[in-house]
Amino acid sequence: MIEPVALKDFFITFFSAALVILGGAGYAGLYAWAKLRGNPRLLLWAYACYAVLAGATFLLARATHLNGQWQILVGLMLTGYLLAPLGIWKLCVASHGN
Amino acid sequence: MNSIVSALPGKITSLFGKLDSPYLNGGQQLAVKYFSVATVLFFAQLLFGLLAAIQFVAPGFLFGWLDFSVNRMIHINAMVVWLLYGFIGSVYWFLEEESGTEIAGLKLGNIAFYVLTGAVTIVVLVFLLIQTGPGKDTTIWFINEGREYIEAPRWADFGIVAVMLVFFYNVAGTFAKGRWSGISGVLTLDLIALAGLYCAGMFYLTNITADQYWWWWVIHLWVEATWEVLVGCIMAWSLMHLIGARRKIVQTWLYIEVALMFGSGILGLGHHYFWIGTPDYWFSIGGFFSALEPIPLVAMVVHSVYDAGVHQFKSRNHPALAWIIAHTFGNFLGAGVWGFMHTLPQINLYTHGTQWSASHGHLAFFGAYATINIAFFYMAVQKWRGNVWMGGELPGNGWKWKWAMALLNVGVLGMTVALLIAGYEQSFIERAMEGSTWSAYFSAQNHPWFQQAMHWRLLFGLITIAGLVLLIWDLVTIGKGETRPALQLLEAE
Numbered sequence: 001m002i003e004p005v006a007l008k009d010f011f012i013t014f015f016s017a018a019l020v021i022l023g024g025a026g027y028a029g030l031y032a033w034a035k036l037r038g039n040p041r042l043l044l045w046a047y048a049c050y051a052v053l054a055g056a057t058f059l060l061a062r063a064t065h066l067n068g069q070w071q072i073l074v075g076l077m078l079t080g081y082l083l084a085p086l087g088i089w090k091l092c093v094a095s096h097g098n
Numbered sequence: 099m100n101s102i103v104s105a106l107p108g109k110i111t112s113l114f115g116k117l118d119s120p121y122l123n124g125g126q127q128l129a130v131k132y133f134s135v136a137t138v139l140f141f142a143q144l145l146f147g148l149l150a151a152i153q154f155v156a157p158g159f160l161f162g163w164l165d166f167s168v169n170r171m172i173h174i175n176a177m178v179v180w181l182l183y184g185f186i187g188s189v190y191w192f193l194e195e196e197s198g199t200e201i202a203g204l205k206l207g208n209i210a211f212y213v214l215t216g217a218v219t220i221v222v223l224v225f226l227l228i229q230t231g232p233g234k235d236t237t238i239w240f241i242n243e244g245r246e247y248i249e250a251p252r253w254a255d256f257g258i259v260a261v262m263l264v265f266f267y268n269v270a271g272t273f274a275k276g277r278w279s280g281i282s283g284v285l286t287l288d289l290i291a292l293a294g295l296y297c298a299g300m301f302y303l304t305n306i307t308a309d310q311y312w313w314w315w316v317i318h319l320w321v322e323a324t325w326e327v328l329v330g331c332i333m334a335w336s337l338m339h340l341i342g343a344r345r346k347i348v349q350t351w352l353y354i355e356v357a358l359m360f361g362s363g364i365l366g367l368g369h370h371y372f373w374i375g376t377p378d379y380w381f382s383i384g385g386f387f388s389a390l391e392p393i394p395l396v397a398m399v400v401h402s403v404y405d406a407g408v409h410q411f412k413s414r415n416h417p418a419l420a421w422i423i424a425h426t427f428g429n430f431l432g433a434g435v436w437g438f439m440h441t442l443p444q445i446n447l448y449t450h451g452t453q454w455s456a457s458h459g460h461l462a463f464f465g466a467y468a469t470i471n472i473a474f475f476y477m478a479v480q481k482w483r484g485n486v487w488m489g490g491e492l493p494g495n496g497w498k499w500k501w502a503m504a505l506l507n508v509g510v511l512g513m514t515v516a517l518l519i520a521g522y523e524q525s526f527i528e529r530a531m532e533g534s535t536w537s538a539y540f541s542a543q544n545h546p547w548f549q550q551a552m553h554w555r556l557l558f559g560l561i562t563i564a565g566l567v568l569l570i571w572d573l574v575t576i577g578k579g580e581t582r583p584a585l586q587l588l589e590a591e
Contacts, residue, residue, distance in 0.1 A: 002381050002382075002385070002443050002444055004444050004445075004448070005444045007526075007530050007531065010448075010525075010526055010530060013442075013445045014439045014440065014445070014522070017438050017439045017442070021392050021395075021434045024392060024396055025396065025399050025434070028396045028399040028400045029400070029402075029403050032403035032404055032407075033403050036403065036404065036407040036408065037407075060442075064444040064445065077389060080393075088396070088400040088401065092400060093404075095346075095347055095350040096404070
């Protein structure tokens with residue numbers, strides 16, 4: 001049985017989970033925009049969003065007691081969300097080319 | 099009396115016949131019938147939702163006449179059915195153009211429409227007229243099957259499956275007769291799953307865990323798998339005809355979407371199995387695959403930015419495109435953010451079945467499904483009027499569609515936030531602090547946060563209904579008297 005969230009972590013769980021998705025979307029959107037404009041400053045903002053995503057994931061993992069082997073999974077998912085926009089961008093370029 | 103009854107079918111068909119337009123092909127004439135009933139059911143969904151919302155703030159309202167349980171049931175069932183009507187209509191709409199031939203068995207398709215609409219009418223009347231009574235075997239067959247969200251009695255279930263099979267025959271038969279494409283292949287396979295999965299909700303088991311296990315196959319796998327793919331097909335076709343997107347691109351992305359959706363959505367089913375008595379491994383499966391479910395949304399964000407920046411698309415129908423944009427935001431917020439906030443079992447233990455679920459449900463269904471149907475209604479009405487101009491510079495600067503869109507979005511978002519506050523309070527006080535007892539339930543229900551949230555929900559519900567009335571008015575009048583032809587786009591390859 002997975003250990004439920006403690007009462008004191010109630011808000012942080014909802015808040016960090018929402019930030020995971022918003023940070024992920026911000027990272028993906030800004031990464032694509034930076035590539036489109038060729039603007040390295042936007043890329044920095046994209047990585048700032050990823051940092052928000054990573055921080056929120058850390059908080060969420062702590063609040064939801066993702067210990068032991070679960071932490072490997074958290075690491076793998078963070079890597080996956082880091083690489084996903086890069087892969088999707090490549091797919092966009094490849095699928096839209098003549 | 100008998101003469102009235104015998105004349106009724108003729109009167110009904112002539113009523114729907116008035117919707118025919120010389121600019122439409124056979125499938126599109128049928129689609130307009132589906133869209134018309136969908137709009138009526140959309141209104142019914144909001145009307146019964148409003149009655150239920152009033153009962154939250156004034157519990158004695160209509161008590162004994164139209165109980166909360168009935169209003170809630172019709173509110174949700176009407177939503178499921180109007181969305182399905184919209185999807186079926188959209189497929190009939192593009193069937194002939196996509197296949198390059200006339201629809202196979204169109205007459206049968208028309209009969210199926212009247213059968214389905216008649217069945218829906220009878221089911222709703224029975225829900226309204228027979229609200230209480232003993233639960234027997236015959237009740238399951240003729241009154242109410244008792245499964246939340248799909249309460250239709252079993253006779254209607256068989257009717258629904260029969261109509262779905264006719265729909266499948268129309269679609270598969272037409273493509274087999276004409277030409278296949280990536281969109282048609284995905285669509286045809288998806289319809290097999292759509293009809294097949296409904297059967298999982300049709301049998302009754304005395305073990306409640308086993309019964310719920312199969313019931314979720316219909317609810318989750320319809321909504322988070324087959325409906326998503328169906329919407330993907332409708333969206334792919336719409337983008338080609340709305341902004342001139344190339345077929346090769348939309349089909350490639352349809353395949354990617356299907357792969358991502360099935361990769362995460364099918365086993366995401368596990369998040370419904372946390373608390374129904376299934377084995378513990380569903381905690382891990384449900385939690386993990388639910389965490390993967392936002393990936394298609396991340397792909398959507400990257401692709402939208404790419405398309406907006408690289409291609410200078412011109413839209414031939416501004417209201418439809420605006421609703422498609424609303425779809426992307428609504429889907430992302432409602433399904434992505436609101437879903438992930440409470441999907442892990444460690445927190446879902448407290449939120450499952452509270453107003454938090456209702457908050458997520460309101461925004462996700464509106465964002466992911468209602469918006470795409472409304473977009474398609476605008477595309478349909480454009481051709482129905484004779485393929486007229488629906489770009490910028492509409493009469494009155496298009497105030498009706500803009501205000502309808504604003505009111506509907508503000509209304510739904512407002513209800514979502516109000517329900518979120520109520521759900522947070524409910525999961526915190528009723529579940530976490532007081533341990534889900536009967537008295538805890540009442541503590542939460544009587545808390546000022548909950549009470550105030552219900553008043554706000556009612557207010558935003560009224561705003562939503564005002565938006566729908568304006569939307570219907572706009573759909574009936576937009577393009578009337580317009581003489582400018584629609585913007586011509588390059589033919590999709």
